[in-house]
Amino acid sequence: MAVEVKELLEAGVHFGHLTRKWDPNMAPYVYxxxxxxxxxxxxxxxxxxxxxxxxxxxxxxxxRKILFVATKKQAKDVVAEKAGGINMPYITERWPGGMLTNFVTIRKAVKKMASIDRMKKDGTFMTLSKKERLQVDRLRAKLEKNLGSISDMTRLPGALFVVDIKREHIAIKEAQKLNIPIFAMVDTNSDPRQVDYVIPANDDASKSIDKILTYVSSAIAEGLAERKAEKEASAAAKADGAKPKAEAKKAVAANEEEE
Known part of the structure; x- marks a missing residue:
C-alpha cells in the first residue's frame, strides 16, 4: 500500500506536541x-x-508474531481492530510486568485460561461448589481481559509495535533487554533513540493512529500472504515430486507381474 502524504495530512499525523515539551532528538523529523x-x-x-x-x-x-502495545484510550480500539484483523497479538490493557522478560510465567497464566475452558467442556466445572464456580469465572474473566489477546503467542514475538513510547516505557525496556526489534509511532515529546524503527507521528489523535496502523497492518498482511503462497508452492512441489515416484513404483510392480 503506497503511503500518501495527503492522507497523512488529512489524518492530522503532522501535529506534534507543544514546543516546550519537545525532545531535541526529534529535531530531524520536525518541519x-x-x-x-x-x-x-x-x-x-x-x-x-x-x-x-x-x-x-x-x-x-x-x-514470527508482531506484538502490538497501546494502552492509551485513543489507541485501544484501533489497535485491537487492526492487530486482530491480521491475527497478531496485542496488549491494550495494563502492560503485565515481565510480559517478555518472564514470558514462561505469562504462558502459564494463558494455559490456566485454557484449562478452565477444558473444565467447562468436560463437565468438571459443574462438580465445583457455587462459590468455587464464581471464583473460577472471575479468574477466567480477569485472564481474558489482560491476556486473551495474546493466547496464540506461544513464543516471544519477533518484534514489538508501540503507540506512545513514553507511556509504554516498561514494554520498551523489556524488549531492549531481549534485543527484540522495536517499531513505534514517536511523537515530538519522545526520544527516538529508544526505537529501532521510528515512525514520527502524532500518537494522541485516534485518526492519526488509525492511519498509521492501516499502513502497518497492510504491510504485515502482505508478508503473511507471501508466507502462505510460499507454503502452498512448497506443498505443490512436494506433491509433484511424489507423482513420478508413485508412477515409477507402479511401473516396477507391473514389470514384476509380467515376469
Missing part, C-alpha cells in the same frame, strides 16, 4: 513550529512508514 506546536515533516514520516513496513512484512513472512 517547523506553528502557534507553539511542532509540525512533523510528513515526507520523512512517509519514508519511515515504508521502511518499517518492509521490515515488518519480512518478520511476518518468516512466521
Amino acid at each position: 517547523m513550529e506553528r502557534n507553539g506546536i511542532h509540525i512533523i515533516n510528513l515526507y520523512k514520516t512517509a519514508a519511515k512508514i515504508d521502511e518499517a513496513g518492509a521490515a515488518l512484512a519480512k518478520i511476518a513472512a518468516s512466521g
